[in-house]
Amino acid sequence: MLQAAKDVIAQREYDLDSVSESFLFNVATAFYDIANKKKRFEILSENVTRLKLHKEAVLKKLTLEEVPKTELLRTEAELSGARTERVRAENELVFARSSLARLVDIPSDYEIRVTEEPDAMIPPARLEDDVDTALKNRSDLKSAQMAIRLAQEDVDLTRSEYWPVLSVEAGYKVQETDPEILSGDPSLYAAANLNVVLFDWGLRKGTLGQNNANLSSAELQLKSRTKEVTSEVEKAWLTISTARDAILSLKDKLKFSRANYDAVLMQFDLGQADSLDVLDANTLLNNAERELAEAEFYLEISRIGLERAQGIFLKNIRAIQSDKN
Numbered sequence: 001m002l003q004a005a006k007d008v009i010a011q012r013e014y015d016l017d018s019v020s021e022s023f024l025f026n027v028a029t030a031f032y033d034i035a036n037k038k039k040r041f042e043i044l045s046e047n048v049t050r051l052k053l054h055k056e057a058v059l060k061k062l063t064l065e066e067v068p069k070t071e072l073l074r075t076e077a078e079l080s081g082a083r084t085e086r087v088r089a090e091n092e093l094v095f096a097r098s099s100l101a102r103l104v105d106i107p108s109d110y111e112i113r114v115t116e117e118p119d120a121m122i123p124p125a126r127l128e129d130d131v132d133t134a135l136k137n138r139s140d141l142k143s144a145q146m147a148i149r150l151a152q153e154d155v156d157l158t159r160s161e162y163w164p165v166l167s168v169e170a171g172y173k174v175q176e177t178d179p180e181i182l183s184g185d186p187s188l189y190a191a192a193n194l195n196v197v198l199f200d201w202g203l204r205k206g207t208l209g210q211n212n213a214n215l216s217s218a219e220l221q222l223k224s225r226t227k228e229v230t231s232e233v234e235k236a237w238l239t240i241s242t243a244r245d246a247i248l249s250l251k252d253k254l255k256f257s258r259a260n261y262d263a264v265l266m267q268f269d270l271g272q273a274d275s276l277d278v279l280d281a282n283t284l285l286n287n288a289e290r291e292l293a294e295a296e297f298y299l300e301i302s303r304i305g306l307e308r309a310q311g312i313f314l315k316n317i318r319a320i321q322s323d324k325n
Helices: 002-063 069-104 127-137 139-160 203-269 275-310 313-324
Strands: 165-173 187-195
Touching: 002 069, 002 139, 002 203, 002 275, 002 313, 069 275, 127 139, 127 203, 127 275, 139 203, 203 275, 275 313
Parallel strands: none
Antiparallel strands: 165 187
């Protein structure tokens, strides 16, 4: 019974670690979501600024009758849409900040700082190694293994309850009275009892069958959870690999889009391109900036997601706190 109680305590500790890790992962996700929305707001603000400058350039050319009024109307429409997107992004940022403040109970005027991870672009380890790490460290798997152990202990305990029970009793009896003549002689006695259950109306068989069913259920749950963990690790590993390759391509796309925008803007100033060309180039640049920001966000989320899938996310956080202390 003492060992079973220790096992229950250990299982509860594994469950607590699993819940704590899930909560901290939600906090980290909310943090990076704020960083992503803040970056999106900055990108959309830059887009509004570029469109304002282009509108001023179109107004100058319109004054000189170098462009038709339709180019000004198209530019104003694009600017209005960009402002609407910026307002929407700002509202989403405010909501994300308030969500994190409620989640961790901090003042609403907090500031966040995002540092560049030096190993963010380093390819992850082999998938097989990450799966092995998960199978060794996941708290939910350890809890499931402990559940099997507890179920086996229940089976053993039920079987032992129907074994013959031998009990031994001994005693020494003395009576002191006044006058002493009324006292009896001291007596010493001993007894041994052997209890055997001969018939229990099927209770033992039913209880043992139920415990064996619980044991089989715990084993099946462990097998199912092991498959789910393996799938989680594989998904996170592939997401990191995909995001890393996408970022490399999107960085090139952003570089070419920015160079294209500068070239088209120069051609517009020289009268070799119209306003529609500038707006198309600006849309291409804006999309490239947003796609790169989203890819970097998903890379960070996938990175901590892989740590969580491996069961080392909470361990790494505790190590960081230990180093700071």
